[in-house]
Amino acid sequence: MSAVFPMYTIRPVLNVRRTMVETDVRLSTGYTMPTLGLGVYMNDECAEACKVALQNDYRMIDSARFYENEAQVGVGIRGSGVKREDIFITSKVFHTDFTYDHTKAAVKDSIANLGYSYYDLYLTHSAVGGTAARLAAYKALLDAKADGLIRSVGVSNYSAKHIEEIREAGLEMPAVNQIELHPFCQQKPIVEYCNKHNIVVQAYSPLLRGALDNPIIQKLAKKYSKDGAQILIRWSLQRGFVPLPKSSQPQRIISNNLVFNWNIEPMDMAKLDALDRGKEGAVTWNPVDVD
Template identity: 55%
Template sequence: MREFAGYDLPLLGLGVYQNDDAKPACLAALKHGYRHIDSARYYGNEAQVGEAVRESGIPREQVFITTKLTNEDHGYDSALAAVDQSLKRFGFEYIDFILIHSAMSDKERRLATWRALIEAKKQGKVKAIGVSNYGVKHLEEIREAGLETPAINQIELQPLCQQKEIVDYSKKHNIFIEAYTPLMRGQWDVPAITEAAKKYNKTPAQILVRWSLQRGFAPLPKSANPERVVQNADVFDFEIDADDMASINALDRGKAGQITWNPVDVD
């Protein structure tokens, strides 16, 4: 858990990107202990996530729900309208976290969008606000404007792409890091990972989730397979030792190691 604004963020979340039928995975996740689901307007499955939360029988206040504004939502009025649309799709009275999905517009529109999220938070429509795919430059824009600091920056973060400059900046300014693509989209045929999996009698995916947790990040492993969703969360009965952590940490290739879009350098 990580405390935000007086309540706790469950560090392990379920990602639902590219899942057109997200409800089965969400129901399996909630049944087996997940309390954090990461969606986005772009994913087109906010309604399914909302249905799963209601059908799970778990009180709404015990489930942490994230969504993200698309690039087309940038701008003050359009961002506020997008928040209302997402609330309607989820069928919720509030959303726990809303992020700006990326910095792919311009400084003026980014800041206007951020001001809109601050207003949505004041209105009680969202509990906390953050960003995604923001580089140091974009985070600095917010700081220099004297606006509220994002609570979270969600970025691609896995052993081959550790984004050290952004992580260091975020730690300095108390911005928590969520890690998307933590499972490397299955591209884990790397000795440091496969050998650790054998040593700890775990899957490579479980090693990657555990590595992310031990680094202090909030990993968001994605799977549409309910059995895999449950398996990915079976990571709390072991710890990767210091030598193995160092071996995995040494895999970093910077930008060359990125697997997905990772637009942290956009102007």
């Protein structure tokens, strides 16, 4: 029997193509998701980072089974003083568990690790494994959603062809596609497809893994009296993405969230847009073209 969850309070969401951006975006499932979250990849002791983030106005944390820190996320939440229902929590099942039974078991284990009864969003972590494995894992997530363990289901590192498999199978389309996105790797065909099909695009590695020494980024940081990370996060927001910057440093976590009360001018957005190098600009594995 499907669980019935109360919806988040829906705040007005502006068209993502406008310069001003909201702090929440509505998903196709009817829930709302914050437009900025804390990533915790490569931070297996992330409880303190999560606590700091939540105590400084973050309301989304992005984890994964592969990160081996779901339990730490739970510890951080409980230490933050913020109510669970006010936080949007994501995890992902890795392709090594892409069978129906293994994925269902993975979700239950993720919930046990977190110490709460549900996830707001759960993703297939990549498109590795082939069509049959992808669909089996995705169907397992949809069934976990029907069981009340997950509120929304999505994918990560999927290209249009991988999402088309889901549509052609007659399954509910993903609410989210999480891909590497920043000015050097803009993945325009995937973004265009997702926009067309009402799939929210989350941006991982929005800070180039710290490689912020590009002269254009530095020049704009000086112009706007911001740091390079804030420029990149604001670019992502103005492009309609949901960036997931990661950090374990309290001051960096706080400053990465100071991006909602100012704008990058169109002429400067264009300068950042011109940095795109396609897939060659990726700084991670970026497995969007696997069979």
